[in-house]
Amino acid sequence: MEDFKLMKGNEAIAHAAIRCGADGYFGYPITPQSEVMETLMDLKPWETTGMVVLQAESEVAAINMVYGGAGCGKKVMTSSSSPGMSLKQEGISYIACAELPCLIVNVMRGGPGLGTIQPSQADYFQSVKGGGHGDYRLIVLAPSTVQEMADFVGLGFDLAFKYQNPAMILADGIVGQMMEKVVLPPFKPRRTEEEVRQECPWGTTGKLPNRKRNIITSLALEAEVMENINLKLQAKYREIEKNEVRFETHHCEDADYVLVAFGSIARICEKAMEMAREEGYKVGVLRPITLFPFPTNPIKELSKKVKGFLTVEMSAGQMVEDVRLTVNGAVPVEFYGRMGGIVPSAEEILAALKEKLIK
Amino acid sequence: MKKEIIIAGFGGQGVLSMGKILAYAGLLQGKEVTWMPAYGPEQRGGTANVTVILSDDRISSPILQQFDIAIVLNQPSMDKFEPRVKPGGVLIYDPNGMTREPARKDITIYKVTATETAIAMNAQKTFNMIILGGLLHIAPVVDMEYVMLGLKKSLPERHHHLLAANEMAMKQGATIIEKMN
CATH class of the missing domain: 3.40.50.970 (Thiamin diphosphate (ThDP)-binding fold, Pyr/PP domains)
Structure with a gap:
């Protein structure tokens, strides 16, 4: 064991x-x-x-x-x-x-x-x-x-x-x-x-005779240099978006409605999903594991077959903006959240799902 | 099988550690477990509570509105959690300091005079183990051998000479738990 x-x-x-x-x-x-x-x-x-x-x-x-x-x-x-x-x-x-x-x-x-x-x-x-x-x-x-x-x-x-x-x-x-x-x-x-020197040739680990001094800085006074730094960063972020998206789904295969939530709230959504399924509603859960990079493609794919999404967060609605950008009006994307330290219950989430989407 | 349990009382009554022993026992018995304390301002000098879920399958939400079993050890906890026991569920309480009896008719209510018993045994600190013994007698959510193992795991080694007293308190709890309806 x-x-x-x-x-x-x-x-x-x-x-x-x-x-x-x-x-x-x-x-x-x-x-x-x-x-x-x-x-x-x-x-x-x-x-x-x-x-x-x-x-x-x-x-x-x-x-x-x-x-x-x-x-x-x-x-x-x-x-x-x-x-x-x-x-x-x-x-x-x-x-x-x-x-x-x-x-x-x-x-x-x-x-x-x-x-x-x-x-x-x-x-x-x-x-x-x-x-x-x-x-x-x-x-x-x-x-x-x-x-x-x-x-x-x-x-x-x-x-x-x-x-x-x-x-x-x-x-x-x-x-x-x-x-x-x-x-x-x-x-x-x-x-x-x-091993650190080998893995991090850019590190300030002591100057070696055969290479230039490594300088760590975030300052570049010349705008052209700074733009190039930005372009390099952006290229890296696109690479991360391509390679590192992680997410998890529960019962999305046959779902009419999908709850989108991250972290602990995704687990409360799972409970709401279990309750909804007991009542005969086909509900699934999508949990982004990486928030950047955001799981754009899986949400886009789901938006082609579901009737709507409910994003649930412990906030006034932040990730929901990314879900809406991704779905881009294909189906309704609603939001339910609690703020200031209040945790939404599975019962509340199910009620919000019925009120806002199932009707 | 899944059991959703809330244990609530004053800070210092051993509410969180009782939950921890249950969770350890569940873990050692191969179950899925979560132990979720109310860590907010309520634990600072007020009421303390912990949700323990023991399950044979994956556990979804660690935060619950309704419970199979509620153990309430002071009046504010009784007021808060008596209405949140699932119909057909169980409420266990210690009458010490309570101003009213539980009133629900659709749940099974048990009384454990743990405070009184702990004082009579001259072992006030084993109060929570008396309650735990009562709980396991009427709802064996985990096996006693694993509870003792769990206790051993959650007690620092310097306190291991107290294991026997705790075991005795649990046995006592099993004998004094009383069905009220």
Whole structure:
């Protein structure tokens, strides 16, 4: 039998970070994700793998430590929750422009402002559309189980290094605080200095005699140079859109109506789907796993055969804009959401589906 | 088979750890489990509650409106969760500090005088295990051997000398649970 553990999503992230050979974690505590750093501090990886765990003086300091570590080719990460993520946005924009790999975890809580500590998904725009300034994209993974919280740490780092781009795990208070059974990834040693130099020839790992100095910067005063940097970034984002779309469907084959939701809300939608099917309505669920790149093609394909979509989010309606752009008027795309830390129930979702679409 | 359980009471009564022991036991028995606490401001000095789902199949929503079993350990929890037991479901309560009896006729109601018993046993901290013993006696959602294994897993090693007292509390709980309707 596989070695199942029972733990919170936040704890799974910490365990997975050590196991996938991360070099450093820099963070600042905030509910509902404080267990990430607490668990790391408890596990003391600096005594075993040599991984650095540091509580920075602020979120701004933490993301800039990540910027520095990533510039050296190291596998580094940070985590926070919504208000803390707002503070990190400048650093994230710099890291994206400098094309450095890193992992950022946001366990969302209700906003705007200091908001509340209960779950929310209202940072979709911030995570998927930018958040910081300039035309950049993060690779955004949305876990719905504790198992995915563990798995997406390794996946996030792999994608970040593959595309030299920051990757984000966009979770919420439910999946952070919930305990479920999880199989942790196998232990992978941290890379040696030599392996880092080989994998990251762009890194500031010490100048070698046979090459030019590596300079990490996000500044290019000449507009032509800056436009070329932008063109290169955009080409990379198109490549990511082509290769890295991930999604999951449940009972979409014969569905008349499809619920579109990400993260923990997709599971509540599954329950609503089960209830709807018991009443004889053919309902399916599509769960985008990557929010950028967005699963455009599968939604487009479904729009050719279903009668309508209901997007469900813990927000005023953010991802629904992407669903509407994708469906492009072919069938109705309705929205149901709760805000400020309130979690919609399966009963509410089913009632909204009947009211807005089935009628 | 799937059992959807809510355990609710005051912070400090061991509500979350009781849920954790159940979840561990379910895990060790090869079930799918989720343990979802209310981690909001209500846990800070007010009422605490945790939803535990034990299932033979994949679990969809970890957040529920209705439950098969509700264990309510103070009046606010009774007020909140008595109406949310599924018809035909089970409500278990400890009368200590309650100002009214549960009123539903379409569910089975059990009383466990766990606070009183824990004090009589001079083992107040095993209060939650008395409740758990009562629960497992009337609804064996997990096997007792796995509960003891689960307890061992969720207790830090320095507390393992307390395992026997906890087992005794569970056995006591099984003897004092009383059907009320």
